Amino acid sequence: VPITWDKALDTLADKMMELRKNNEPEKLMYMRGRYSPTSTDLLYGTLPKIFGTPNYYSHSAICAEAEKMGPGYTQGFFGYRDYDLAKTKCLVVWGCDPLSSNRQVPNAIAKFSDILDRGTVIAVDPRMSASVAKANEWLPIKPGEDGALAAGIAHVLLTEGLWSKEFVGSFKDGKNLFKTGATVDETAFAEKQTHGIVKFWNIELKDRTP
Secondary structure: OOOOHHHHHHHHHHHHHHHHHOOOHHHOOEEOOOOOHHHHHHHHHHHHHHHOOOOEEOHHHHOHHHHHHHHHHHHOOOOOOOOOOOOOOEEEEEOOOOOOOOOOHHHHHHHHHHHHHHOEEEEEOOOOOHHHHHOOEEEOOOOOOHHHHHHHHHHHHHHOOOOOHHHHEEEOOOOOOOOOOOOOOHHHEEEOOOOOHHHHHHHHHOOOOO
């Protein structure tokens, strides 16, 4: 039912005041799209702080900043980067759809068919996206189970000795000590380009079988 702007604002104000009176300001969540000075300074900046809610998000949470997090935590490079799709032989599309959304959609569209011609595309996504529809293999995991799948894959890579020794490093005596459920002495492993892989095995991966 159409209502006036005044009615909409009154309704919103009433709901917000109800949360304040019930001492539940955290139940207000503000989400915004692209930037503008007004929304940034007033709605995104001032309003949540005055109201008392920590739950305010911009589109960057699923766009620019999320894009930077991957290389930031894995390579120490917190910025934009692109992928060498022209030479890719196995493309794993995990929780994203480069044919529909990313910073390089035209490039992904242009290169996708060539990857299919010379290699394999594997999509990990609960949703049938455009990339999933064209992929050679689809892993339709349940929402929220990405971490379990990643931990299971990492467990297998380590227990079966399939990690890149040239990049990661290896055990000093040449014997693979990654055994299901077994804690490993950190000093037994000589790392190269990674940091804390044995510590992460002991804390998280040793029991994470598929």
